[in-house]
Amino acid sequence: MIVQHIDVGWTKASRGGPGAVARNCVPEALLLPPDRPRYDGLHTTRLHQVRFGERNGFAAPLTESLEALGAEAAVRLGNAMISRSGSDVTLQIDWRAGVPRRGRGNLYHPGPDPEPELVVLPGQWARAVYNLRNTGMDCGRWWYERHTVNVANLDPAAAPANLFTRSEPAAEWRNLAWLR
16 A cells, blocks of 8 residues: 655645645645665555645645555544555545534534545555644644545555556545635
8 A cells, every 4th residue: 555645734824826826736646756665565555745835835845754654554644544454445534633624513514424435446546635724722823734645555566656646546535625
């Protein structure tokens, strides 16, 4: 399993104008790094995390990492949970943080609204994209985030660098709210 998490963070300074144009140019899929952890058969999950932000005008990643995780590992990335069941991989979004809240029976969606769940079959990949606004508990400052989670259900040793950029996902879920 290969997971790519692209996180874009900004403040009110980039809500509109040139800042918004620059942050909206951050791609939803990136090449996998060439320096991949050695494949040892035990660590069969690869987690590629990339963060973009205002500090450099969203021109290049602020941070980038690639980790090798065990086969049994479930991966939690903010509101996204990725897990393996048999030969299938599941990508589920559950609203644990940020506003506006979405999901089952809340102020913004009072009716039943099932939390999204994408099942990724062997050899396929899927994408989930969502955004949110956070408030600092100690300072009260607001910041915004857009998360893109790409998940491929295949052997990391066989994954090409252009895995997520060469084709469209087999399944996609998008929930981009108007953030105030």
